[in-house]
Amino acid sequence: MSDILSIGGSAVAAYQKALGTVSNNIANLNTVGYSRQELNLSAGPPQPVANIYLGTGVAVDGTRRLYSEFAESALRSSYAALNTQGPMADYANRIIDVIGSSKVGLASTLDQFYASAQSLSGNPSSIDLRSKFLRDADGIAAGFREISGQLITIESDSKAEIQSEIGKLNEYSKQLAVVNVQLHGQKHSASQPPQLLDQRDQLLREMSKLTAIRVNTLENGEVDVSLGNGGGKDGIVQGAEVRPITAVFDVSSPSKVEIVIDPFGQPASVPGMASGSIGG
DSSP states (O other): OOOOOHHHHHHHHHHHHHHHHHHHHHHTOOOTTOOOOOEEEEEEEOEEEETTEEOEEEEEEEEEEEEHHHHHHHHHHHHHHHHHHHHHHHHHHHHHHHHOOTTSSHHHHHHHHHHHHHHHOOOTTTTHHHHHHHHHHHHHHHHHHHHHHHHHHHHHHHHHHHHHHHHHHHHHHHHHHHHHHTTOOSSSGGHHHHHHHHHHHHHHHHHHSSSSEEEEEOOTTEEEOSSSSSSSSSSSTTTTTTTEEEEOOSOOOTTOOEEEEEESSSOOOTTTTTTTHHHH
């Protein structure tokens, strides 16, 4: 007959591990990037006794991450779309503040200039009206210079922020390549440590905040990451290989920014990179 003590012992051991998994989930409730885990249980192999088979208790098959690849992909797309709006709104508001500012804006200065011009046109021989007209004209010129300086500052800030965000993306790519190397030792993602897969997914989320990415997940959990809409030339992470990106600014046309992959190897331009904080 089945060993009652052995069956009871396997149940106690299995549910101790299940309670440990639940405790770990609770402990990591606020841990960034943590995915809830679940213990997989299965019936122990039956034991033949005479002409029948009797159960031998419960066995622990491993730990499973409660993970949805579809939900992760949708989340990354949402991150890219949401983070596009922030920089656009910030810089637009800064320009509006400059143009519409009572101290820097030209509305009141232009009104004063036109009033002086109208007064001078009625009495062009007046020395006082001529002097006032010239002072108001100088005021407009000074206002344009001030606005130009403010806009140049905004342009410089935007370029510096683009370079900073690209630096973050390159750093995340390096970290993801290290994770890929650690994942390479297993053949199936189910055999990978859950914490390592959590680290992989968190890096992908951070990258998607910077720009829209395309992710190809291999059977063992490794990922290849690409940018833009090109065909094969826009990969930035492939296994342990990382291709850095950089921004090239057009001096003759400050509004144009070209994103280039692998600028010191086989450079390739990324068309349509208009999502995430970099695109914004």
